Amino acid sequence: MSDAPAIVWFRQDLRLADNPALAAAVATKRPLILLYILDDETPERWRIGGASRWWLHKGLEALGRDIAKKGGVLALRRGVPAEILPELIAASGAGAVYWNRCYEPYAIARDKALKESLAIEVKSFNGALMHEPWEVKTKTGEPYKVFTPYWRAALQLETRAPLPAPRKLPAPPTTISSDALGDWGLLPTKPNWAKTFEPEWTPGEAGAAKALADFIEHKVQAYPESRDMLAGHPTSRLSPHLHFGEISPIQVRAAVDGAVAHQPNLQRGVDKFLSELGWREFSTNLLFNWPTLPDANWREQFNAFPWRDDEAALEAWRRGRTGYPVVDAAMRELWVTGTMHNRARMITASFLIKHLLIDWRRGEEWFWDTLLDADLANNAASWQWVAGSGADAAPYFRIFNPVTQGERYDADGSYVRRWLPALAKLQDEWIHRPWDAPPEVLRAAGVELGRDYPRPIVDHAAARARALAALAEISSGG
DNA sequence: TTTTGAGTTGTTCGA
DNA sequence: GTCGAACAACTCAAA
Numbered sequence: 001m002s003d004a005p006a007i008v009w010f011r012q013d014l015r016l017a018d019n020p021a022l023a024a025a026v027a028t029k030r031p032l033i034l035l036y037i038l039d040d041e042t043p044e045r046w047r048i049g050g051a052s053r054w055w056l057h058k059g060l061e062a063l064g065r066d067i068a069k070k071g072g073v074l075a076l077r078r079g080v081p082a083e084i085l086p087e088l089i090a091a092s093g094a095g096a097v098y099w100n101r102c103y104e105p106y107a108i109a110r111d112k113a114l115k116e117s118l119a120i121e122v123k124s125f126n127g128a129l130m131h132e133p134w135e136v137k138t139k140t141g142e143p144y145k146v147f148t149p150y151w152r153a154a155l156q157l158e159t160r161a162p163l164p165a166p167r168k169l170p171a172p173p174t175t176i177s178s179d180a181l182g183d184w185g186l187l188p189t190k191p192n193w194a195k196t197f198e199p200e201w202t203p204g205e206a207g208a209a210k211a212l213a214d215f216i217e218h219k220v221q222a223y224p225e226s227r228d229m230l231a232g233h234p235t236s237r238l239s240p241h242l243h244f245g246e247i248s249p250i251q252v253r254a255a256v257d258g259a260v261a262h263q264p265n266l267q268r269g270v271d272k273f274l275s276e277l278g279w280r281e282f283s284t285n286l287l288f289n290w291p292t293l294p295d296a297n298w299r300e301q302f303n304a305f306p307w308r309d310d311e312a313a314l315e316a317w318r319r320g321r322t323g324y325p326v327v328d329a330a331m332r333e334l335w336v337t338g339t340m341h342n343r344a345r346m347i348t349a350s351f352l353i354k355h356l357l358i359d360w361r362r363g364e365e366w367f368w369d370t371l372l373d374a375d376l377a378n379n380a381a382s383w384q385w386v387a388g389s390g391a392d393a394a395p396y397f398r399i400f401n402p403v404t405q406g407e408r409y410d411a412d413g414s415y416v417r418r419w420l421p422a423l424a425k426l427q428d429e430w431i432h433r434p435w436d437a438p439p440e441v442l443r444a445a446g447v448e449l450g451r452d453y454p455r456p457i458v459d460h461a462a463a464r465a466r467a468l469a470a471l472a473e474i475s476s477g478g
Numbered sequence: 479t480t481t482t483g484a485g486t487t488g489t490t491c492g493a
Numbered sequence: 494g495t496c497g498a499a500c501a502a503c504t505c506a507a508a
Contacts, residue, residue, distance in 0.1 A: 138506060146485060146505055228487075279486080346487065385486090397500050398488045405488090464489085468500095475501065 004095030005031040005173045007088065009081075011107075013100040013127040013245035014063045015205045016070070017165035020125035021098040026166045031173040033092055034067055036060060037085075038078040038184055043106045046294060046376055049369040051338040052243075054194040055203050057186035059244045062204025064181070072169030075178040082114060092173060095120050100127025100245070103284050104376045105291035129281055130159050130249050133288035136281075143289040145391045150285065151278040162251045196336045201240065201372065208241035212252060215273075216259045216266075223269040228343050230326070230415035235342060236273065239373035242280065249277050283381035286391055293390075294364065294380035302389035304474050307359040316457050317352050318366055320419075323456035325432050326406035327351050329419035336419070338372035343409055349386040350400040355463040357470060360387040388471070396471045399464050406432035422452045 006025045013019055014036075025032055038056075040047055048056065064074040077084045085097065101124050102111070115122045126132055136154045137143060144150035188194050202210065215236040219226065226234040241247045256270045287293050297303055316322050320331035330344035340348070345367075352363045364383040368374045384390025410416060413431035417424045423431060425445040430437035434447060435456055442449065449455050 140506085142506090144506085148485065149506060275486085343487070350488095392485070392505090394486085395488080395500080396502095397490095400487095401489060472501090 003030070003173075004093055005033050006096040006098060007033045007035055007085070007092075007094050009085070009097060009099040010034065010036045010063065010074075011099060011102055011245075012243065013248075014059045015208075015246050015248070016063075016066055016169075017205065018127075018162040018248045018251045019100065019165075020127050020163060021100045021123070022166065023163045024123065024125065025096070025098045026169065028096070030096070030170070032072060032170045033075060033088070033094060033172050033176055034072050034169070035075050035077065035088070035176075036063075037081050038076070038179075038186075039081055040078070041080055042110055043104065046104070046106075046368065049371070049374050050188070051194070051197075051370050051372045052374050053186040054188065054197055054338070055201070055240055055244060055372045057181060057184070058201075058203035059246060060181055062206070062246075066205060067169060070166060070169040071171060073172055073176065073178075075172070075176040076181055076184075078179055078184060081110060082117070085114065085118060088176070089118070089120060092176065097122050098125070099123075100125045101132075102128070103133065103288050105287070108288075108291075127248060128245060129284060130154065130253065130277070131157055131281060133285040136285060143285060144282070145286075147279065147282050147392050150282050151275060154278060154281065159250060159253065162248070162254050194338075197338050197372065200337045200339075203240070203244070203246065205246045208238065208247035211237050211241060212247060212255055216256060220256065220259070220269040220273055221266055224272040227272070228409050230330075230341050230344055230410040231412075231418065232414075237339070239375075239378075240339070243373045243375045249280070252277060280375075280378060283375075283377040286381050287377035290391075293384065294376055295361070297387075297389040298384050298391055299389050299393070301474050302387065305389075306357070306470050306473060308357040310356060310358060313356045313457060314352075314358055314362055316454070317348070317356060317358070317363075321454050321457075322351065323435070323454040324351065324402040324406075324460075325413075325416040325420055325423060325434065325453075326402050326410060328454075329410075329416045332419040333415075334367075334370050338370065340371070343405070345382065346386060347400050347402060347405050349383060350398075351402060353387050354399045354467040355402075355458050355460070357467065360384065360389065396475070397468065399467055401460060401464075403432050403460065420453065423447060 006028055008022050008025045016022065067074045097118060097120065111124065131154050135157065136150060219234060238247065253274060256273060260266045260270050290298060317331065320328035322328055327348050330340050330348045334340040349363055352358050353360050360383045364379055367379055381390060385393060388394055388396055413428050416431050423434060426434060426447060427441065430441060434453060435449060447453055
């Protein structure tokens, strides 16, 4: 066995359990250099966003603690991996580098170049997906473009069992210099707008495991119906943990399958939940096979779509001042908690695209900066899905009515009241359409439209008609 | 090669 | 209030 140390390069896999690269490195019995590199230069357009930086700081803090408990050390470096890795290899005499794969186009190019240029052994592993994008193909060997057949095919494939966390981690051969996490400036200051994230989230592997256990115990059984309800956190809330790799889909799947083995009545909820993980994999499959997904219309006919340039409307949407309570509540939720309910994402995205006719890429950029779970594949695929420009797109006539959606999925208005205190005293009947409320009702609730809460910035019926006309322009018939 | 059934999450209108 | 139909045409994936 070589005494030359091995480097484990952590990227979007900030965990010790079910970490194939780490497990393989530990199995070599070499001394280990456990490394994270903050690269703010390689991805030019989609470098890590503001909210995600807070999570990254907390996640690295947790990973460092977990590693230390097992006898190892996490080294932090900032810069370009193509410079840092050779330097570290030279300084440490490392004989191997192990990592788990990423699927962003820039990451694929970076890793490919590193594999070619580094003179030592390099091994990459699947740590982020149930199935690699190239493993799920149609009968003719093409990548799937429609979710349902994709997921049906994926379910036919075997998945590996989750790997246990290493019992102990070998120390590095010598002292490896490390940046101080606090010097990276990942946490916001003056103002510390992330302080509202603290009570909502516990970044790190333990926090992820707790969220999963909570989901299985309390939520998964009713998930197929309750998942759509806007209030009360009916979903797993695992997405940021999954993005940063604090838990793997393999672990999640093994846990929910294990629960079904003891409680067969959970099967229905588990199947629905696993299909959501399937969407995550499907999105990665799309990004891998169509690397321009984040930046270009997947359907080229949308290149002719008559988007409007409306900075004021865009800003009203960003800040939750559209005058449609369910939209505004969701945008406030995003701002305050760094996340947004899945259905609320569809409602707000549909509103930006269809009601305001603003380019989906403007929304994609805002979500990228404000979401703790910002993920290039999910973000791009989902925005294009709502726009209708993407794979497996929604029918053109699917334009969410924010009032109907609010009344259906927030019937008692508790979601709106939580995020829009100005409307807290408005009765259920008017909570999703305050502009229709009689003046005395508004007075009694202490609401003056235009002062305490905005009037709608567009009329729904008119906006819907305008969107349908715009879509007709680019249809083959128009 | 051609055919066939199907395609995450909706809304509106009229009976 | 409830319910079914209409809302385009197209592409996908497998038979």
